[in-house]
Amino acid sequence: TGVRDCYGFGERCPQLPPPDMAFSAPYFQLIQWDRHVGGMGDDCLNLNLWTTGADDGGKRPVIVVFHGGNYDRGSVNAPAYDGKNLALSGDVVVVTVNHRLGPLGYLHVAELGAPPAFRDAGMAGAHDMVAALQWVRDNIARFGGDPARVTIVGQSGGGGKVATLLAMPGAMGLFHRAVIQSGGRLGIGTSAKATQAAAALLQALQLAPDQLQRLHARPWQDVGLALGGAGNGRFAALVGEAGLPPHPFDATAPVASAGVPLILSSTLEDAAMFSADFAMTDAQLRRSLDEDFPDSASQVLAMYRDLAPGKSPYLIRAQIDSDINYRLPALTQAEARAGQGAPVHMALWSWPSPAYDGQYGAVHFIDVPAMFNNARDPIVGAGAAEGAAVCMQLSTALDAFAATGRPA
Numbered sequence: 001t002g003v004r005d006c007y008g009f010g011e012r013c014p015q016l017p018p019p020d021m022a023f024s025a026p027y028f029q030l031i032q033w034d035r036h037v038g039g040m041g042d043d044c045l046n047l048n049l050w051t052t053g054a055d056d057g058g059k060r061p062v063i064v065v066f067h068g069g070n071y072d073r074g075s076v077n078a079p080a081y082d083g084k085n086l087a088l089s090g091d092v093v094v095v096t097v098n099h100r101l102g103p104l105g106y107l108h109v110a111e112l113g114a115p116p117a118f119r120d121a122g123m124a125g126a127h128d129m130v131a132a133l134q135w136v137r138d139n140i141a142r143f144g145g146d147p148a149r150v151t152i153v154g155q156s157g158g159g160g161k162v163a164t165l166l167a168m169p170g171a172m173g174l175f176h177r178a179v180i181q182s183g184g185r186l187g188i189g190t191s192a193k194a195t196q197a198a199a200a201l202l203q204a205l206q207l208a209p210d211q212l213q214r215l216h217a218r219p220w221q222d223v224g225l226a227l228g229g230a231g232n233g234r235f236a237a238l239v240g241e242a243g244l245p246p247h248p249f250d251a252t253a254p255v256a257s258a259g260v261p262l263i264l265s266s267t268l269e270d271a272a273m274f275s276a277d278f279a280m281t282d283a284q285l286r287r288s289l290d291e292d293f294p295d296s297a298s299q300v301l302a303m304y305r306d307l308a309p310g311k312s313p314y315l316i317r318a319q320i321d322s323d324i325n326y327r328l329p330a331l332t333q334a335e336a337r338a339g340q341g342a343p344v345h346m347a348l349w350s351w352p353s354p355a356y357d358g359q360y361g362a363v364h365f366i367d368v369p370a371m372f373n374n375a376r377d378p379i380v381g382a383g384a385a386e387g388a389a390v391c392m393q394l395s396t397a398l399d400a401f402a403a404t405g406r407p408a
Helices: 026-030 084-090 121-143 157-166 191-204 209-217 220-224 270-274 282-292 297-307 313-338 367-371 385-404
Strands: 046-050 060-066 093-098 145-155 177-181 262-267 344-349
Touching: 046 084, 046 121, 060 121, 060 157, 060 385, 084 093, 084 385, 093 121, 121 145, 121 157, 145 157, 145 367, 145 385, 157 177, 177 367, 177 385, 262 313, 270 313, 282 297, 282 313, 297 313, 313 344, 344 385, 367 385
Parallel strands: 060 093, 060 145, 145 177, 177 262, 262 344
Antiparallel strands: 046 093
């Protein structure tokens, strides 16, 4: 309530980098994953908002963005999520959302004898996202936005969050279009794994299941970071928990959001983020394919070489892995969605990042600063003309989709 100062970013959810992530690695340097400003704390349900006109009666489309990093790390306080240029160039209102992650957001203790107060703890982070959308519905008109034209967007883990929201009955009516970028795996948390993760956390804190109330007295450093980097990947949204009865994009697409237009996209070499083996040889490539495709390695290699003659072995391998882990799930989601009536659009980002002499190709995350029209980001060329052009192209398509339900 009242007026609050908005001179800097709010806190992000407590988190540690995964144990295998070295910030000296070229890819994590490239996406500036260590530059999440604002500090950490458990007051982490907050949002950032950019508009060109407050209290002016405007009815601008609204774009609400949920960050990547799966359900246990990341924030929208990173440089790539700066919404200023998108708001200026597209005359849209941009909202980016921080919320609870990891054990603070997804502590499934329902099967450990939890008291009623902890009934929804396994989906608290997802309910945070719904709360942010409710805030947008109730307040965005004061910031020149149209509450009847809200588009939700997420890349990577953020794409998984958008898919989750598409299946949550409590989120229906709070958004009207959706974008999933490199959403990746179609799977979601299981009750058994979630219970195991919760039990591990309580053990680390030396608490019995009947002592859950004591969590409130523990500092966030204890609870949020109790498992260290080993906790990453253990916590996620959970089918069957309060608010998420169906599986997002299991055998069918979520029926609750059947009327919501959708964009699904991936990048040509999403999977290049997992390695910097730029010097991979033809022989090393062939050995890796023999291991993964023992009955068809020759055909697979020939097909991908036909697609892009002269492409480096490293990028061929990255494209193969990207097709399996990102492009194919996007196609599966699109096919499930296409029979429901609302428009479904697909996109493939193939423009390679000029960073690191172009060796990463069209790598994972390159479309995030581009979506925000942040042409000064290093991954799109730090303001170079060609990168600025593709940033404008993608952000303009997003503007049109937010306004009309159809991309430019």
